[in-house]
Amino acid sequence: MTPTTLPHALLRRATDALGSSFYAYDLDGLAAHLGELQAGPARLWYAVKANPLSAVIQTLAEAGFGFDVASPGELDQVLAQGVCPSRILNTGPVKTPAMLRHFLERGVRIFVLESHRQLTDLATLCEQTGIQVEVLFRVQLSWPKQDDGKINVLGGSDATPFGLTPEQWDPECTTLPPSMTLLGVHCFQWGNILDADTLIAHWQAALPRLARLLDRWQLEAPVVDLGGGLGIPYHGESETLDWTRVVEALTTLKRQYRLGQCWLELGRYAVGPYGYYLSPVADIKENQGVRFAVIEGGSQHALRPALTGQPFPVAALDTTQGPMQPYQIRGALCTGLDNLGDVQLPAGLQPGHWLCFGQAGAYGFTESMPYFLCHTLPAEITLSNGEYQVLRPAKAAQHYLA
Numbered sequence: 001m002t003p004t005t006l007p008h009a010l011l012r013r014a015t016d017a018l019g020s021s022f023y024a025y026d027l028d029g030l031a032a033h034l035g036e037l038q039a040g041p042a043r044l045w046y047a048v049k050a051n052p053l054s055a056v057i058q059t060l061a062e063a064g065f066g067f068d069v070a071s072p073g074e075l076d077q078v079l080a081q082g083v084c085p086s087r088i089l090n091t092g093p094v095k096t097p098a099m100l101r102h103f104l105e106r107g108v109r110i111f112v113l114e115s116h117r118q119l120t121d122l123a124t125l126c127e128q129t130g131i132q133v134e135v136l137f138r139v140q141l142s143w144p145k146q147d148d149g150k151i152n153v154l155g156g157s158d159a160t161p162f163g164l165t166p167e168q169w170d171p172e173c174t175t176l177p178p179s180m181t182l183l184g185v186h187c188f189q190w191g192n193i194l195d196a197d198t199l200i201a202h203w204q205a206a207l208p209r210l211a212r213l214l215d216r217w218q219l220e221a222p223v224v225d226l227g228g229g230l231g232i233p234y235h236g237e238s239e240t241l242d243w244t245r246v247v248e249a250l251t252t253l254k255r256q257y258r259l260g261q262c263w264l265e266l267g268r269y270a271v272g273p274y275g276y277y278l279s280p281v282a283d284i285k286e287n288q289g290v291r292f293a294v295i296e297g298g299s300q301h302a303l304r305p306a307l308t309g310q311p312f313p314v315a316a317l318d319t320t321q322g323p324m325q326p327y328q329i330r331g332a333l334c335t336g337l338d339n340l341g342d343v344q345l346p347a348g349l350q351p352g353h354w355l356c357f358g359q360a361g362a363y364g365f366t367e368s369m370p371y372f373l374c375h376t377l378p379a380e381i382t383l384s385n386g387e388y389q390v391l392r393p394a395k396a397a398q399h400y401l402a
């Protein structure tokens with residue numbers, strides 16, 4: 001898989017011009033990466049929650065991806081990029097009747113059902129409108145309890161509201177109306193897995209249990225949607241997921257369980273490595289033996305490190321002076337939670353120098369809490385053909401305060 005190299009000169013130009021924190025997305029690198037992913041055996045969908053920026057969606061659309069949307073907002077953003085609704089499916093633990101109507105009215109016809117209530121509400125709307133839909137059951141499997149100290153954003157072995165157990169989806173407990181065609185099942189409980197063996201072991205353990213449910217429904221050539229969960233290396237991690245192993249495993253599972261199609265809904269692995277968050281250093285200081293680099297931005301722009309305890313990898317854009325030494329990166333929020341991690345940076349780091357955080361193309365800006373303390377929203381820019389383009393300039397709080 002293509003490693004990302006920092007587009008240093010272009011980012012320097014952008015920092016000079018913009019002057020305050022921003023996100024940058026390398027569209028050329030992204031397009032090349034997506035082309036490599038499309039060569040695999042799975043039908044690929046993009047989980048829009050990872051990054052709903054218009055230009056990112058357009059790049060995914062050009063690469064032939066479908067779109068997994070979890071809200072009317074995501075749906076409308078994808079449609080606004082000219083994507084045909086036949087390329088869109090809806091997954092998510094909340095689908096109110098109003099949301100389902102919104103999806104149906106805009107042409108979405110594939111739904112991943114997460115509960116019997118969702119099934120009943122969708123059936124009622126289909127009956128009222130005469131619309132036919134295709135559905136997958138989202139299955140939650142029980143796993144031996146794992147407590148490895150890692151936060152699993154999808155729940156892992158914990159009970160979550162995502163989907164129902166295979167027993168609850170059994171034909172004894174679930175009735176499908178004539179307006180619904182069952183395509184198959186969806187199962188996704190483990191996020192951000194970097195090690196191919198671990199990822200494949202989860203799939204291998206899930207498939208026999210999913211296949212039993214599919215047999216009960218007597219589906220020929222069913223779809224199994226394995227979600228996302230393919231990891232990328234954050235701070236302190238250097239290995240990348242072995243995509244060749246993933247392709248081999250999917251090919252084998254597809255044949256072994258006679259699947260019609262295997263689907264993946266990629267978020268992090270599709271776009272994460274192609275985004276950067278940049279913020280200038282506002283202050284350097286030392287308290288109680290800890291050296292702080294305090295940046296102009298922080299968790300209001302990039303919340304993920306505070307949520308997961310896993311820093312983005314970071315580099316100083318303007319200096320390599322002096323030996324590397326430990327810094328704790330803090331932001332502009334008046335809370336100890338605004339911590340972007342303990343990292344090594346050059347001793348020559350000064351206020352006014354810029355820090356560049358990598359792997360920020362997924363779960364960056366829209367996963368954050370941009371309104372807290374009424375700071376300025378970061379700009380979002382794209383990089384392509386050696387130029388940058390500002391899609392949204394930085395916005396002061398007066399733009400959103402009522």
Ligand SMILES: Cc1ncc(COP(=O)(O)O)c(C=O)c1O
Pocket residue numbers: 047049050068091092188191192227228229230265266267268269362
């Ligand atoms: C239903 C669903 N599909 C796909 C994804 C994307 O996961 P990832 O970013 O691990 O690829 C998510 C992420 O939360 C999700 O909830």
